[in-house]
Amino acid sequence: MHDDNVLGDNIGSIALIDSMGGDLSVVNDAKASLAQMVCEIGGKEVKLINYLVENKHFSPLRGTVLKFSVKAPLFICRQWWKHHLASCHSEEQDGWNEQSGRYTSFKPEFYIPKVWYEQSKMNKQGSATAFAAECCRGFRITLMNQTERAFQAYEELLNADVSRESARMILPVNIYTSWVWTVSLQAALNFVELRNEIHAQGEIQRYAAFVESACYQVAPLVTKAYMNRTHV
Numbered sequence: 001m002h003d004d005n006v007l008g009d010n011i012g013s014i015a016l017i018d019s020m021g022g023d024l025s026v027v028n029d030a031k032a033s034l035a036q037m038v039c040e041i042g043g044k045e046v047k048l049i050n051y052l053v054e055n056k057h058f059s060p061l062r063g064t065v066l067k068f069s070v071k072a073p074l075f076i077c078r079q080w081w082k083h084h085l086a087s088c089h090s091e092e093q094d095g096w097n098e099q100s101g102r103y104t105s106f107k108p109e110f111y112i113p114k115v116w117y118e119q120s121k122m123n124k125q126g127s128a129t130a131f132a133a134e135c136c137r138g139f140r141i142t143l144m145n146q147t148e149r150a151f152q153a154y155e156e157l158l159n160a161d162v163s164r165e166s167a168r169m170i171l172p173v174n175i176y177t178s179w180v181w182t183v184s185l186q187a188a189l190n191f192v193e194l195r196n197e198i199h200a201q202g203e204i205q206r207y208a209a210f211v212e213s214a215c216y217q218v219a220p221l222v223t224k225a226y227m228n229r230t231h232v
């Protein structure tokens with residue numbers, strides 16, 4: 001499954017490119033404690049899944065793994081990177097592999113939103129209502145001009161034989177980058193819980209909504225139990 005237009009500009013994208021496990025493997029990882037296995041899921045297994053999730057017995061969720069290919073603006077990538085599980089470079093199972101601005105030159109692909117929002121007065125980190133279309137057009141042009149200037153300067157530095165790793169300093173945070181994220185079902189659900197949520201920035205919410213759909217595809221019963229749990 002994939003969404004090639006997750007931010008509405010035909011550049012931002014996310015795809016589920018691979019997965020391992022699912023509801024049955026979560027059940028069987030839990031049943032390892034009894035040295036038992038089942039071949040299919042019935043009523044007892046559904047009860048077990050609900051019990052595991054409700055009581056935070058999460059380790060069986062770590063044997064199911066999802067792999068995503070993501071293309072997002074750098075400022076979203078940076079928020080995503082705070083999800084240390086599967087992202088932290090000090091972790092043994094670092095599942096984050098990103099395009100390098102040292103090996104490759106960046107393409108002029110920038111996120112230029114159509115709708116701009118006022119700063120919220122209630123929530124320091126959030127937005128309030130959208131500006132009128134005319135204002136939005138003006139803000140869009142400001143960002144486009146600034147972005148073009150920055151990219152021109154980047155190319156000038158590269159043409160002057162400045163190294164890619166130094167030249168990239170001039171690029172703005174709305175430039176697109178891409179990475180592969182390999183993550184356990186537990187960490188993916190934690191990401192969904194925190195980022196497909198109204199306090200998170202609108203752009204990352206859209207990626208998180210896709211991650212939630214992918215979790216439903218790979219492990220529908222576990223995902224449903226996690227989303228409906230009462231004991232958070």
Ligand SMILES: Cc1cc2nc3c(=O)[nH]c(=O)nc-3n(C[C@H](O)[C@H](O)[C@H](O)COP(=O)(O)OP(=O)(O)OC[C@H]3O[C@@H](n4cnc5c(N)ncnc54)[C@H](O)[C@@H]3O)c2cc1C
Pocket residue numbers: 082083084085086125187190194195199200201
């Ligand atoms: C709306 C919003 C606003 C935010 N604003 C900011 C901000 O202004 N500045 C900022 O720096 N960050 C900010 N964050 C990031 C936030 O603080 C978390 O770092 C991020 O959401 C990752 O969450 P996590 O730690 O649960 O995920 P992961 O790092 O993937 O961890 C998953 C889970 O593993 C466990 N875990 C992870 N590491 C440890 C550990 N060392 N010890 C014990 N248990 C651990 C915890 O149970 C954790 O929930 C914001 C996040 C949101 C959703």
